[in-house]
Amino acid sequence: MNIRENIPIKDLTTMRLGGPARFVIAIEHAEECTEAFGFVKEKGLPFYFLGAGANSLGLDTGFDGALILNQIKGIEILQESENVLIVKAGGGEIWDDFVQFVVSKNFSGVEAMAKIPGTVGAAPVQNIGAYGQEAKDTLESVEVYDSLLDEYKEIMAKDCDFAYRHSIFNSGKDKGRYFILSATFKFTEHQLKQPFYNSLQAYLDEHHIADYSPKSVYDAVAEIRKNKLPDPAKExxxxxxxxxxxxxxxxxxxxxxxxxxxxxxxxxxxxxxxxxxxxxxxxxxxxxxxxxxxxxxxxxxxxxxxxxxxxxxxxxxxxxxxxxxxxxxxxxxxxxx
Ligand SMILES: Cc1cc2nc3c(=O)[nH]c(=O)nc-3n(C[C@H](O)[C@H](O)[C@H](O)COP(=O)(O)OP(=O)(O)OC[C@H]3O[C@@H](n4cnc5c(N)ncnc54)[C@H](O)[C@@H]3O)c2cc1C
Incomplete structure (x- = not known):
């Protein structure tokens, strides 16, 4: 666990706004949560979970509390056969690294979500999606630290109340309660199902691409996004x-x-x-x-x-x-x- 003080939020978010956060606590191992939340609670501070800050906005007044930064890494195969791939990824893994890993195994389910900035741990929060795929489609479960009861637990995807940009993690009474430590996904398909999103189909047609393998779709989406969306490193x-x-x-x-x-x-x-x-x-x-x-x-x-x-x-x-x-x-x- 690493604690820093008075860190400008603009440096931790892709919109590059925001005054100082009083504390930033970086978590690299799930077990550190007990100590981190102990620290925060002892001081009576509010807290906010942060990944790569690609969907978070800092206020001018900063945050008089603790940003709890997920830097838990690791991608682990739990099951692999010709027809099934079950993978668990640390909440601090870069989402696109995880997508590339799944694509390299030739399984479909996340390739249309190529290049979405951010972390694996944030993906279930707003149920990220692009070009017809959503995180909820292949998510099995998440391991969390429950900041209310101070315990580690597993939550199954069916209990996350997923909808468009919605889950128990960003809405309702449990909003901001669970710190997502890892996410487990299950893949059983080898090809994205048609009909594809219009813009994806148009790109494939225009480039005479009839190969709909995960790698081919990943490359197509990456190219579409490169031409259309700002690169957080530059804009x-x-x-x-x-x-x-x-x-x-x-x-x-x-x-x-x-x-x-x-x-x-x-x-x-x-x-x-x-x-x-x-x-x-x-x-x-x-x-x-x-x-x-x-x-x-x-x-x-x-x-x-x-x-x-x-x-x-x-x-x-x-x-x-x-x-x-x-x-x-x-x-x-x-x-x-
Ligand atoms: C250029 C660009 C393109 C984008 N394109 C898309 C897109 O196509 N589709 C899409 O859905 N989104 C898109 N986004 C939004 C963003 O990439 C996603 O919302 C992504 O999941 C944010 O990840 P993050 O780690 O940066 O989240 P953060 O901004 O750090 O956090 C986002 C939310 O999740 C919570 N959170 C973060 N980590 C955890 C955790 N471990 N446990 C519990 N809660 C947590 C935060 O408290 C916050 O509420 C885009 C953003 C940018 C800048």
């Missing part, structure tokens, strides 16, 4: 800033395209709303609506969270006035619950 962002909108009924405005989801809801592509409202490439208080993918806000010259908040409020108002729909930010504020 500050938190990825898609607004969630797609899930409605119980189709949108009243007939111009708005939507897709019916497997559970009978109606998903509106927020990127389309932003683009159609003419916001692509526009800059608000130093935050630019990406001209390649309108869902992404790039921090070009924003200095403060307050700048971001102003930009977000203006964008939300434009969309509300034009379409009557409310945009909800996807990234999480680093603050005490």
């Amino acid at each position: 500050a962002s938190a990825g898609s800033f607004f969630k797609n909108i899930i409605l119980d009924e189709p949108p009243k405005n007939k111009d708005i395209p939507y897709r019916e989801t497997k559970d009978g809801k109606f998903k509106v592509n927020t990127g389309w709303l932003l683009e159609n409202a003419g916001l692509k490439g526009k800059t608000f208080h130093g935050f630019k609506v990406s001209d390649k993918a309108a869902l992404i806000l790039i921090n070009e010259s924003g200095e403060t969270y307050e700048d971001l908040q102003r930009a977000v409020t203006e964008i939300q108002k434009i969309i509300k006035d034009k379409y009557g729909l409310a945009l909800e930010p996807e990234p999480v504020k680093i603050e005490a619950d």
